[in-house]
Amino acid sequence: MTHALVRHTRDLDTLDSLIARQEGLLVSRMSRSFELRESARETLAGGVASSWQDSVPGAIWIEYGRAQRIRDVDGNDYVDMHGGFGVGLAGHAHPAVVEALTGRARLGTHFGQPTEDLIAVSRLLRERFGLPVWRFGNSGTEATMDAVHLMRVATGRKKIIKVEGSYHGHHDSVQVSTYSADGDIGPDDAPRSVAFGPAYPSEVVELTLVVPFGDLDAVRRVLEAHQGQVAGMIIEPIMMNIGMITADEGYHAELKALLHSHGAYLTYDEVKTGLAVAPGGATELYGVTPDIVCLAKALGGGVPCGAIGATAELMELVADNTYQQVGTFNGNPLTMAAVRAVLTEVLTPAAYAHLDAMRAHMADGVTELMARYEIPGYVASAGAKGSVIFADRLRNYRDFLRYADQWGHAHWLYQINGGIFLPPWGKTEQFTLSVQHTMEDARRFVANFETLCAAVRGESR
Numbered sequence: 001m002t003h004a005l006v007r008h009t010r011d012l013d014t015l016d017s018l019i020a021r022q023e024g025l026l027v028s029r030m031s032r033s034f035e036l037r038e039s040a041r042e043t044l045a046g047g048v049a050s051s052w053q054d055s056v057p058g059a060i061w062i063e064y065g066r067a068q069r070i071r072d073v074d075g076n077d078y079v080d081m082h083g084g085f086g087v088g089l090a091g092h093a094h095p096a097v098v099e100a101l102t103g104r105a106r107l108g109t110h111f112g113q114p115t116e117d118l119i120a121v122s123r124l125l126r127e128r129f130g131l132p133v134w135r136f137g138n139s140g141t142e143a144t145m146d147a148v149h150l151m152r153v154a155t156g157r158k159k160i161i162k163v164e165g166s167y168h169g170h171h172d173s174v175q176v177s178t179y180s181a182d183g184d185i186g187p188d189d190a191p192r193s194v195a196f197g198p199a200y201p202s203e204v205v206e207l208t209l210v211v212p213f214g215d216l217d218a219v220r221r222v223l224e225a226h227q228g229q230v231a232g233m234i235i236e237p238i239m240m241n242i243g244m245i246t247a248d249e250g251y252h253a254e255l256k257a258l259l260h261s262h263g264a265y266l267t268y269d270e271v272k273t274g275l276a277v278a279p280g281g282a283t284e285l286y287g288v289t290p291d292i293v294c295l296a297k298a299l300g301g302g303v304p305c306g307a308i309g310a311t312a313e314l315m316e317l318v319a320d321n322t323y324q325q326v327g328t329f330n331g332n333p334l335t336m337a338a339v340r341a342v343l344t345e346v347l348t349p350a351a352y353a354h355l356d357a358m359r360a361h362m363a364d365g366v367t368e369l370m371a372r373y374e375i376p377g378y379v380a381s382a383g384a385k386g387s388v389i390f391a392d393r394l395r396n397y398r399d400f401l402r403y404a405d406q407w408g409h410a411h412w413l414y415q416i417n418g419g420i421f422l423p424p425w426g427k428t429e430q431f432t433l434s435v436q437h438t439m440e441d442a443r444r445f446v447a448n449f450e451t452l453c454a455a456v457r458g459e460s461r
Helices: 003-027 031-040 095-105 117-129 140-155 216-225 251-261 281-286 312-319 333-346 349-372 397-402 406-417 439-456
Strands: 062-066 069-072 077-080 133-137 159-163 208-211 230-235 265-269 292-295 306-310 378-382 385-389
Touching: 003 406, 003 439, 077 439, 095 333, 117 133, 117 281, 117 292, 117 306, 117 333, 133 140, 133 312, 140 159, 140 230, 140 265, 140 292, 140 306, 140 312, 159 216, 208 216, 216 230, 216 251, 230 251, 251 265, 265 281, 281 292, 349 378, 349 385, 349 439, 406 439
Parallel strands: 159 208, 159 230, 230 265, 265 292
Antiparallel strands: 062 069, 069 077, 133 306, 292 306, 378 385
């Protein structure tokens, strides 16, 4: 057995012991959360509002949030870098968002008719993302669903391409090869399309073709094997639900050209990256404008929202009702008021400079600690987002499957027990910074990480 393998095995044994101890500490502070969960089970499926809230050792119920902090129902205070799975760039109860919502609420909260903020918001998004025409919805799932529908209508084709391991919401077309580790998932370079559970019919699954992230040759093979049948491809330009993965330089421009050469469209799912990694999301970061972009999460400042922007040609199909993009709450005046405040008063150039400084401090600090304590991995980050990757290589979903869960779960436990609230899914998620975080919060994150490193190496701090 090599020295590296011995150390790896020893580290995992150590992590198992540390995890048990840290879970015990956390559970001892969660009595009210556990009581509420049990009380909720009678009338709330599983005792939670979403399956994503059902994490180990249990859902932490929140009482309130102010600025960059939250308090749970047991009275524990945390610096919130969970950010509602990426929603929280504005932080909690940002004065500009609160003022926009309260002012709009006094004028009426819903009409099912357009209000003037729609024009301002669509113009602001055009400036940031370079796509001329927009429509609105209420979630990322709705946005990606509309994008898939629009690509199909525009081409008259049924099939789409998606990346293995990517999550684009919970509609039928994209709940394929999302988290599929069991059974026949096919070879690494030619993944098999697998339904995400029994809710998704095989007839729909067969229309969704799956490729590894960052692999142009795989996309080319799929397009050639299904010549004239592919409507388009939906992709997170930075893959963000299995940690954080960026593509090689030039990939996105070449991908767009390849799809267009086969008469297919390119959709960016910027539900997580949009506004977060740059003012104009990954579209701005990489300098490649897709045919369609999907937004949600951070756009609404904490209010449910969704949006799609597209080329004038594609959106004409919406304008003339060839594709009816509809929804009772689309363009809801409360949502539009919040979005306008976020785009004009919250996510300003000064705010992005502040986010960049904090994220750089966290990434640099953790990188130095990983080297000093010989912890495997690296930090992936951009803008307000980042993820500690506890593996030497993470290029795609198959790499993700191959590295141990313990590192990510231990990191989450050490952060939450040290007062930093991260998404509770270990190696799958990222931290999200808000404009209301401080450099002191960033330093606390790094200090907690050093506590974990020292514990793994048997040192005290």
